[in-house]
Amino acid sequence: MVQARRSSKKTRVTSLDIAHRAGVSQATVSRVLRGSPLVNADTRCRVEEAVRELNYKVDRHASSLRTQRAGTLALLLFEDPTADDSHINPFFLAMLGSITRACARHGHDLLVSFQQLSDDWHADYDDSMKADGLILLGYGDYLAYESTLAQLVAQGTHFVRWGHVWPDQPGVTIGCDNANGGRLAGRHLLQLGRRRIAFLGNASDGFPEFQARHRGCAQALAEAGLSLAAELQVNADSTEQAGYEAARALLAHGRSFDAVFAASDLIAIGAMRALQDAGLRVPADVAVVGFDGTPMARFCNPPLTTVVQDTTTAGELLVQALLAQVRGEDAVSLMLQPTLDVRASSIA
Amino acid sequence: MVQARRSSKKTRVTSLDIAHRAGVSQATVSRVLRGSPLVNADTRCRVEEAVRELNYKVDRHASSLRTQRAGTLALLLFEDPTADDSHINPFFLAMLGSITRACARHGHDLLVSFQQLSDDWHADYDDSMKADGLILLGYGDYLAYESTLAQLVAQGTHFVRWGHVWPDQPGVTIGCDNANGGRLAGRHLLQLGRRRIAFLGNASDGFPEFQARHRGCAQALAEAGLSLAAELQVNADSTEQAGYEAARALLAHGRSFDAVFAASDLIAIGAMRALQDAGLRVPADVAVVGFDGTPMARFCNPPLTTVVQDTTTAGELLVQALLAQVRGEDAVSLMLQPTLDVRASSIA
DNA sequence: CTGAAAGCGCTTACAG
DNA sequence: CTGAAAGCGCTTACAG
Structure with missing residues (x-):
């Protein structure tokens, strides 16, 4: 099989070309480029000039082959297998953005890959x-891939995970204090005089983040001597469609409620539409609070009150923790504190 | 500087280990892994088994160093330097998603990098x-980087660009038929009986895509013997904020209009808010049409009529055109036809 | 169909 | 401070 060469391109400039031009050995060129202090200032200048003149760039493959380090991190984004092509969860998209920037700040490249939880992805990138x-x-059922995490640890693969932080979890996890986020939402709604709060989102064991948001909200109510009524909880995945349907189900059952705490912004936006379609006013009849702090929350109508996860900090911490591991240092799991952005969906 | 080794990890399995285990030469292992037809079926099986048993993966750096091909594409996303961290244009985020998937389909990895137009980015990834x-x-002023494109061509760098398609452009560009998109929007509004159509978006030479959308809409009006009034055009970058301000400016001037064609969904969403804040009803008083077909368009209130760019196809075509170039084949610039998604922001 | 050997372009002890 | 040399792990003519 004949592969076309990049015919239009001049033959590649190597460190040997630089060495000739600068009148030094190839080893010295390498030292200069690696920033070794063992180089005479004059020599360094000559080499740097040659590098500039010939527009030389170190070959990453040769360098990585030698050093056994790629200078690259890989982001594996796990998607719900049912997700349609254009529909990546906006929260994870924001994370992708902040991780990309964090990688750049730390001088690393980022490989991006979308995966299904069911795939046999493993540690291909690392191996x-x-x-x-x-x-x-990613999202989807956490239990489904917990065993894979243990395997990664056993193999010595360096990795960090964004998600729910447990006590004895394999590997390093950075996550949001979801319970506290739920508490913020609950207290806010209580302050507004709401008493019958519905929770929309899957609160089963496979979705520990949603579960913690639910638990936190329940705690806030308990502090006030109230409780989150079980019949006002409806499961929903993190999609607008699921939020719409969950709110419809709630209405269909004829249960009265004066507030909705949705486990994600997408669910909240879907729920608001269902409420409005049913002739209810937001927030006059039902106050709505979401979770994530996605850009969409500002644009919907009414603008959505939401528990904000700071994706910029999250991305930076993920990259820092991972690079620490790569350097052989210890990294620990930790939780970020969310904040509440109050908008018109909860206050009149 | 002492670098910690990946101490917890067993020493790396190489093709030589596989060769020993399978009782063949290292060269044969390589042949099997590259899918060479010059291997006995039996031998192939033995090698494949050893690969499985030892969980061997080809070292990409060694392979790429030898073949001079990376098996990787790089996505450079140019951002408006003023963009805040969490605020990547949702249209480009959707493109990122579809490009990632297209790369995976074609067996390539994708490196992602955010760049500022002003950066001296050049062809670092390629070099x-x-x-x-x-x-x-990316977005931002096209003129600002046209010369860099010519330089890429001169260097023989393989690249494709998403953007406005011109007749004699350096390199290969895949883009949307923006003029036709503008025509779709214009005709739609005319059909609804709208006559005084405002255009929100920067229609200067540095923004050829917006300009084409404007031109197309103007043509639709011209076909009906009408015209796009110059005093109803207000510049706006593609942000919700800019859309809000542009609509405010329009209102402040006291000019009458019964429709807004916004050069992007973000502009449209901002404009809708400004109109509603001013007590106007959408679409009863002013019909609004956006451009892009972002997920947000469905969620806003009222849901936004928008000219849809098919990001899935776009991503696939970009990757195909780029890989064709890499193989030494010719690739040509081409335009995708947009469609119109009609929603409640234009029809009652 | 298979093996021995060269070589991709670096980095880094080692010797001076 | 600098150079000569080994070697990272592959792929692919070349010879059989």
Whole structure:
């Protein structure tokens, strides 16, 4: 099989070309480029000039082959297999953005890959040396891939995960204090005089983040001597469609409620539409609070009160924790504190 | 500087280990893994078994160093320097998603990088062999980087660009038929009986895509013997904020209009808010049409009529065109036809 | 169909 | 401070 060469391109400039031009050995060129202090200032200048003149760039493959380090991290984004093509969860998209920037700040490249939880993805990126470490991001049933995490640890693969933080979890996890986020939402609604709060979102064991949001909200109510009524909880995945349907189900059952705490912004936006379609006013009849702090929350009508996860900090911490591991240092799991953005969906 | 080794990890399995285990030469292992037909079926099986048993993965750096091909594409996303961290244009985020998937389908990895137009980015990814080719995506003033494109061509860098398609452009561009999109929007509004159509978006030479959308809409009006009034055009970047301000400016001037065609969904969503804040009803008083077909368009209130760019097809075509170039084949620029999604922001 | 060997372009002890 | 040399792990003519 004949592969076309990049015919239009001049033959590649190597460190040997630089060495000739600068009148030094190839080893010295390498030292200059790696920033070694063992180089005479004059020599350094000559080499740097040659590098500039010939527009030389170090070959990453040769360098990585030698050093056994890729200078690259891989982001594996796990998607709900049912997700349609254009529909990546906006929260994870925001995370992708902040992780990309964090990688750049730390001088690393980022490989991005979308995966299904069911895939046999494993540590392919790591094993083939494409990346020094993995960042795992995603939704779907946590239980489904817990065993894979243990395997990654056993193999010595460097990785960090964004998600719910448990006490004895395999590997390093950075996550949001979801319970506290739920508490913020609950207290806010209580302050507004709401008493019958519905929770929309899957609160089963496979979805520990949603579960913690639910638990936190329940705690806030308990502090006030109230409780989150079980019949006002409806399961929903994190999609607008699921939120719409969950709110419809709630209405269909004829149960009275004066507030909705949705486990995600998408669910909240879907729920608001269902409420409005049913002739209810938001927030006059039903106050709505979401979770995530996605850009959409500002644009919907009415603008959505939401528990904000700071994706910029999250991305930075994920990258820092991963690079620490790569350097052989210890990294620990930790939780970020969310904040509440109050908008018109909850206050009149 | 002492670098910690990945101490917890067993020493790396190489093709030589596989060769020993399978009782063949290392060269044969490589042949099997590359899918060479010059291997006995039996031998192939033995090698494949050893690969499985030892969980061997080809070292990408060694392979790429030898073949001079990275098996990786790089996506350079150019951002408005003023963009705040969490605020990547949702249209480009959707493109990122579809490009990631398209790369996976074609067996390539994707490196993602955010860049500022002003940066001296150039062809770093290509020169350092990190990627076989570049996908350029972004907004901001086109004129600002046209010369850089010519330079890429001169260097023989493989790249494709998403953007406005001109007749004699350097390199390969895939883009939307923006003029036709503008025509779709214009005709739609005319059909609804609207006559005084405002255009929100920067229609200067530096923004050829917006300009084409404006031109197309003007043509639709011209076909009906009408015209797009110059005093109803207000510049706006593609942000919700800019859309809000542009609509405010329009209202402040006291000019009458019964429809808004916004150059992007973000502009449209901002404009809708400004109109509603001013007590106008959408669409009863003013019909609004956006451009892009972002997910947000469905969620806002009222849901937004918008000219849809098919990001899935766009991503696939970008990757195909780039890989064709990498193989040494010719690739040509082409335009995708947009469609119109009619929603409640234009029809009652 | 298979093996021995060269070589991709670096980095880094080692010797001076 | 600098150079000569080994070697990272592959792929692919070349010879059989």
